[in-house]
Each structure stands twice: as C-alpha cells, then as structure tokens.
Amino acid sequence: MSSTIALPSIYNSISVKIPPHIPLTQTELVEFPAFKSWISRLTSSLRSDNNPDGYTLRHLEILSVVRFGSTRIGFLMLNAEVRDADDKVSLPGTVLLRGPSVGILALLHPEGTPKNNLYVILVLQPRLAGATTSMAEIPAGMLDDHGSFAGAAAKEIEEEVGITISEDKLINLSELAIQSSPLLDKDQTKESIGLANAPPISESPNQETQKQNLDGLFSSAGLLDEVITYHAFVHEIPEDELEQWKGRLTGLRDKGERITLKLVKFDELWKATRDSKALCAWALWKGLEEAARLPY
Template sequence: MATTTLPDMYNSVPLTIPSHIRLTQDELLAFPAFKSWISRLTSSLQAENNPDGYRLQAMEVTNVVRFGSTKIGFVMLNAVVRDADNGMSLPGAVLLRGPSVGILPLLHPKNTPKDNLWAILTLQPRLPGATVSMAEIPAGMLDDHGSFVSAAAKEIEEEVGIVISEVKLINLSELALEGSSLLDKTGAKESVGLANAVPTGAEQANQKLDGLFSSAGLLDEILTYHAFVHEVEEGELNPWKGRLTGLRDKGERITLKLVKFDDLWKTTRDTKALCAWGLWKGLKEEGRLPY
C-alpha cells in the first residue's frame, strides 16, 4: 500500500495505490481519462458550482485493466467526497474509460422521399449484457484516431463496411447543444447533463468533446453522437440485411440488421441507438439538421 498526493493543481489530495495493483502514480496522471475526469471534478467542486461545499478528501485505486501488456484501458477508483460539515458523503465508486463515439448509419434509397430512411444496426456478442446478439448502433472508444470525427469514420468502416468522408458526418451532440435554452448564463454544459471534456492529447488541444454521459452514476464515459446518410439504389437494400462485417483479428463477428428509422426506438434495447434516434428527431423538428 502506497499513499502519495496529487499535484497542487488537483489540490494535493491523498492518493492510495495498493501494492497488488500494477500502476504507478505517473501512469495514472498520464492516463487521458483520469486527467479529463479529475480536471472536470476539480472545476465542479469550486465554490460557485458547489453550494454544499463538497470537497474531494482522498482517492484509492481499486483496479486497473490494461489493453495488452502496457496500455491502460480502464481504471477503477474510490473517491472520498464529503460536504463542508463533513456530515454527508457522496457515492465514490468511479470507473474511468474515457470518451467514446456512437454513430447512427442511415441508408436512403435514391428517388424516394427524404424521410424514407433505414437504420443499420449491428448484431454482435456483448458479454456484460449477457447476450451473443445485441442489436446496437456502431460505437467505439476514442483511441488513436486523433479526434471524434476520425474515430467515428473508422468505426463506420470497421463495423458497417462503408468508407465515408468525414465531412458527411453530422455531429448530433454538437447541434443539440448549440443554442440550448437550458444552458446557464455562462454557457456551462453541466446544467443539462453535458460536459466539455478535456482533450485527450496535445493534437486535440483546440477541440471540444461535447457529448452525453452514458451512466454518470458510475462511468466517466462521454459519448458524442454522429450520423450520416448513405445514398443507395432502392434495389440495394436487401443485400445489407445479414451482411457479415467486423475485424476478425480483433475477435469481432458482426452481422448487420436493417430497420425502418421510424421503428428504431422499438427494435433495440441499446440506449446509444435511442439517444441518437432522439437527437435526430429533435433536431429535425427544429429544422436544424443539415440534411
């Protein structure tokens, strides 16, 4: 068991890493998901945002999962946060994994009405969901692609088999946030359950990562939703059904399922799909979709 302190910029909070966990403080501080989370939490606990005086008093790392032998994938920790009177504590279990992208792929048969849209769902095994055939929209963690836009384009290519120009991607999350009447006077996104995450690399220093929290009671994950419309000949819809895709060298075996866009909300238990569907619908009603 080793206890150190975080840097002054994070208020010198005591940090404990048990000896059985293969993780150093330097590795934790360099982990993009941790840097983003601790920066946003430190800001949120400032006096003007924190009328109850909640204060981060200590943290302990409880687990780490690596991708391969070196790269950190997930970090689980317990944060001790108490109010100004030290009489109330907040639930402190936190799973850090970083930002992700969700993509709503739509097919539009040429020479038909613009609202004649078909959504592409992927069917693939999801062990945490106790199923070998979860119907969902393509999604993935932001890793080495450099930005949400390029990550979204890569996911589309890997899971759906379409090579698409990034300029055709529609950032639903960003459009939904623009001009929202629920933002506070400073434009802070926390007031509507959104967050402006700290960029995960120097090359992204000027990028805003606006998105939705997938499960804010446990995960730091912020999902940014994109959509795109792919034009096809009307007779080309059937070949998309049951098509096999995915990266075999990553253990992916993905089958595609085609559903009418208007029926998407009742054909899946995937909340990512429902969020993307709802964002598209809301933006369309307000006439703010660039399609």
C-alpha cells in the first residue's frame, strides 16, 4: 500500500505519494540535496510576482529512486502536479533530480606558439545512455561531496585528465557570462526569479536569507534539474610534448572508468563532438573572448 507524507510547512505542506515498492522516508527525501534545492527554487518561483497564471504545486509522486551504495540517494524521479489558478492547465511534471555538475574546458597551449594556438582535451569513454562505447566529451562530473564547484572541477581534471591544478587557476566561464547579463530579454521581461538568484525558502520567515547563486546552465530543463557550471584552464606544455597527450589512458579503474584522451584544435571543437557540454563551454569561451571578459 502506498504511503503519503507531507512536506514541511515552508514548502506549503505539499503531499507526497510514495509507492510501496520504493523504500524512501520523509527525512531521506527532504534531506536529499538535489530535492531540497529543487523544491526550494520551485516554491520561491511560484511565490514570485513572475507567476501571472497563478501556477501552484498541488501534489508530488515519487516514481523511482536510484541509490549509490546501500544508503545514499543518487537520482530521484518524481511527478509534480502543477496547475494554473483556473485549474484548466496542467504543466508537464516528470522531473529527474540529480543535482549540480561541473564541466571543464581543459586546454593545452604549446609554449612559444601564438596565444590562440589551443588544443582541447576530450575524454573518450563508454556512455550507455548514449548507446556508445566511445563518446568524445569534455571532462565533467557531479558535485557530490567536493564542497564547491571549483573543487569538483579540479578533482575531475585530476581523475580524468591526469593534471593536478589549484582551484584559483580555474576560470568560471558560466559565472563570467551571467555576470555580464541582467537575464532580461529584448522586451525587458524578467526570467523566472527561480532562475535569477531566487532567495531560498527559509524555516524562519523573518530571517534574511542570502540569494542562491545559480551561475550554471541547465543541460535539459524539460526533464533534468541538473545545472552545469563550466570552468576552463590553460595548461602550458613544451611543444614537443603535444603528441604524448594523444591516446593517453586515464580514469579511475576501481570506479569502472576507462578513459582515452583525444586532442582537438580549439577552433575545430564545434564540429568534433556530439557532446553539448563541450559546445556550451566552447561558446562561452568564444563569447567571453569577443566581449574582452576572458582573463586569459
């Protein structure tokens, strides 16, 4: 028999249906970081003045839970019932929660060559969701327990590329891009406050809360909550070492990673991969470079 729980009052005490075959407690749900962030942003967005149709969240139903190990929640899929004030329109509600990620534009610059003579390090690895055993993409990974986006990016670079780099050497491309944009369109219509630094929902209504800095880009906002923050770095190498980077094997074998490195000229990246993360990072670099906002 299914169980029904109620979210805390700060989330309007919305009811949540949990089917009997899904072992999930109320505490696990509300403490799952991806759910906590998503429900906070959504609740804030629905309360804002940028909700002219009066959409409200009526009900949630958990569809599935994937755990990493025996206890930790990795992914959670749910269905959210959101309807307008006249109860005539229902929004598509299937959501897959996995939390934030980082993507890294790892660049090699042969010493003594022009500054724009850059090579992108791509990683070739199996991707079952893409039905391939060799997807060419930029290094990326979930935030997990790294504590910060920069820390997660540095860790992914070390694991997937084999370069140890300090966090202060990273260039936060998505943050630089969003800092230069007020998130307004040509008609001065605001994006949902849920995206543009929404104040998080607080258990203490009278307590001032800091805005959430959402400086990443959504990978597929029609289904995923995932926001990817893009970083870049330039690694200087002797020109005669360039060939040594091609075909190098990396990855954490104990985690099932088997990664081969591939080098691509930066200007040719847009046609050398089907990885949208790579194209986003490439476009951010090009845009910031053109706007003279790139610290390189």
